[in-house]
Amino acid sequence: MxxxxxxxxxxxxxxxxxxxxxxxxxxxxxxxxxxxxxxxxxxxxxxxxxxxxxxxxxxxxxxxxxxxxxxxxxxxxxxxxxxxxxxxxxxxxxxxxxxxxLGNIVHEDVPVGGEDDFVVLETHGTIRDFAAEGFEPKDHLELGEALRAIDVERGAKVSGSRFYYLTGVGALLELALVNAAIAQATEAGFTPMLTPTLVRPRAMEGTGFLGQAAENVYHLEKDDYYLVGTSEVPLAAYHMDEIIDADQLPLRYAGFSPCYRREAGTYGKDTRGIFRVHQFDKVEMFSYVMPEDAEAEHKRLLEWEKQWLTSLELPFQVIDVATGDLGASASRKYDCEAWIPTQGKYRELTSASNCDSFQARRLSVRMREGKKVQPLATLNGTLCAVPRTIVALLENHQLADGSVRVPPVLRPYLGGRELLEPVAK
Structure with missing residues (x-):
């Protein structure tokens, strides 16, 4: 608040x-x-x-x-x-x-408008010219099925639309991504965390997800628990009702958890494959900092996200998200969008949000500096949303024979594999 x-x-x-x-x-x-x-x-x-x-x-x-x-x-x-x-x-x-x-006060430099009114700040990497290479790129689902990495048919049979199985190298690829992301975050000074995915109402409300975002939240009415859509929620509530000494800041956590989203209002949108799903795993960065350090920390989170996407050798752009697409808690948000060849456009892979003291006030997380006690600032940044990252990896690193090149950063976590190869039927 x-x-x-x-x-x-x-x-x-x-x-x-x-x-x-x-x-x-x-x-x-x-x-x-x-x-x-x-x-x-x-x-x-x-x-x-x-x-x-x-x-x-x-x-x-x-x-x-x-x-x-x-x-x-x-x-x-x-x-x-x-x-x-x-x-x-x-x-x-x-x-x-x-x-x-009441939503957070938007930063004065945020572009005004809706979802399509963002401003592109940077562009990184080179978009491949598949025509010059002599073949038409396949989409991630066709590639994933040939690799025996993705099974959406059985996911739908068991759980309904927008569910999936990652099998074989698909499962190994997720584990490689998570381990590599956690390794980068740990090296940057984040404490790794495995977080709860069921939270009480106060935690969900305190982080700002029961306002305009409530339609995308799963609620277990009998027990009055909420399924989190991001580990930002349990990480923000981790120090709920606590006073932290200023000399302990910044506190940085990297949370890994399953995430659940109803995807309300997206009927007919991104229905093919695993780009927009109801359940996925994610590595999320979260920072508690002094209020005056929030803007600098926001830029640090963005730099760590750029480092990650660069290590995956993905072409991407950084956008300054417009006011109408911020979400209630953020005063400013940067998204990194990776190029998806078969869609011919950039799509969101990561976000970095500055929430100032908005969440801390709602959750009563404060800092003590001398005799003064006041709310601190919280920030969050996605490092790796697994399914979307797999989509970008498969499509951008595919070869003409349907195999997929593995970026060097992931090879140590895949037994040294340089290629993911189709499995004969």
């Missing part, structure tokens, strides 16, 4: 942020009104409680006549205090409810 002081001091900035996100601007005024009611009712409650305490001191010293009047007033005060407390609690709950609906 945002700092309420910012809302009171500069409501126009918050309105502008909501407008840029394409979100409800009237929410700002509703929250301002609820905050004023909360504060005024709090003042009224304090005044009544103060009078009640003073009255309690006067009664023992009063004459019999005065005591009767004082006791009468004490009885009135008892009811008034109770009513004032109820009003204060109601206003406080309303303010909290509205505050949780």
């Amino acid at each position: 945002i700092d309420l002081r910012l809302l009171r001091e500069d409501p126009d900035r918050v309105r502008a942020s909501q407008r840029a996100r394409g979100e409800d601007v009237e929410l700002v005024d509703a929250l301002l009104s609820a905050d004023e009611r909360r504060r005024s009712s709090g003042v009224r409650f304090d005044e009544l409680r103060s009078e009640q305490k003073q009255l309690g001191k006067l009664v023992p010293k009063a004459s019999p006549e005065e005591r009767a009047e004082l006791l009468k007033r004490a009885e009135q005060l008892k009811s008034e205090v109770k009513a004032a407390e109820a009003t204060q609690n109601e206003a406080d709950e309303e303010a909290k409810r509205l505050l949780l609906r």
Whole structure:
């Protein structure tokens, strides 16, 4: 959540942020009104409680006549205090409810617009000219089936559409990617983590995934657990309700977990293969830093993602995501999009988001610097979303005979294999 002081001091900035996100601007005024009611009712409650305490001191010293009047007033005060407390609690709950609906304040440099209004910041690598090489590229599913690496038919039989099996070299390729990604993250100073994939409502709400993103979250109603769509959720909640000494920062974690997404609103989109699926594995970077270090850490996360994609020898571009596509928690987000030859365009492989103190406030994660205690900043960055990375690897490194070249960074994790070769039927 945002700092309420910012809302009171500069409501126009918050309105502008909501407008840029394409979100409800009237929410700002509703929250301002609820905050004023909360504060005024709090003042009224304090005044009544103060009078009640003073009255309690006067009664023992009063004459019999005065005591009767004082006791009468004490009885009135008892009811008034109770009513004032109820009003204060109601206003406080309303303010909290509205505050949780408000997105993070977008960074002033973020391009305004929707999904297609991003700005390309950088382009890396060379897109292969398959025509010059004398063959038409196959898509990842055709390649994966020939390699006996991907089985979507049995995935659909067992679990429905957008599910799959990785078999043989496909399973080995996932393990190679995960091990290589964790090795890079560990070398960069991240602590590897295997995280829970079932979390309580507060963890999911605290990270900002129960607002506009709720339609893509799986909820187990009987037990009131949520299946995470990213290990960002348990990593953000790892230090929930804790105070961290400033000299311990930054704290960096690399989480590996299965992830689950309903993919609501994507009917008919990316239905072939394993690009857009309901369950996948992912390595996620997560940082806790001092607020003043958040922007620099954001750039570091992006550099680590670029290092990873470069090591996989994938052509990719870096985009500055537009305001309407940020998600509630991020003030700014960079995506790395890899070139997918059979689609003829770049598609998202990784994201790096700066959430400032938005998640930390919601989860009550604070830092202590001297005598000062305040919310810290959190950031997250995908290092390797496995299925999409496999899609990019197979299509970009395919050879004319249907085999796939293995980038050197993965070879130590694949027994030194330089090629993945089709399996005879």
